Amino acid sequence: MNAATLPPDAELQASRDAFIASVQRPAAQARLKALLDKGLQKPGDVERRLGRYAAEYGK
Numbered sequence: 001m002n003a004a005t006l007p008p009d010a011e012l013q014a015s016r017d018a019f020i021a022s023v024q025r026p027a028a029q030a031r032l033k034a035l036l037d038k039g040l041q042k043p044g045d046v047e048r049r050l051g052r053y054a055a056e057y058g059k
Contacts, residue, residue, distance in 0.1 A: 031057040 039046040046053050
């Protein structure tokens with residue numbers, strides 16, 4: 001990425017704020033905890049197949 005492809009700083013801040021708000025919701029916190037308990041952010045199956053594991057908690 002370079003300066004020509006990045007959105008303006010104001011747009012980045014709004015996106016960041018929306019992301020932080022979404023992961024602070026209780027349901028998101030519970031899903032993150034479950035993934036961490038299974039091995040998220042450690043070498044292993046959860047990291048290699050994160051999409052599959054995340055889908056399990058999206059139901």
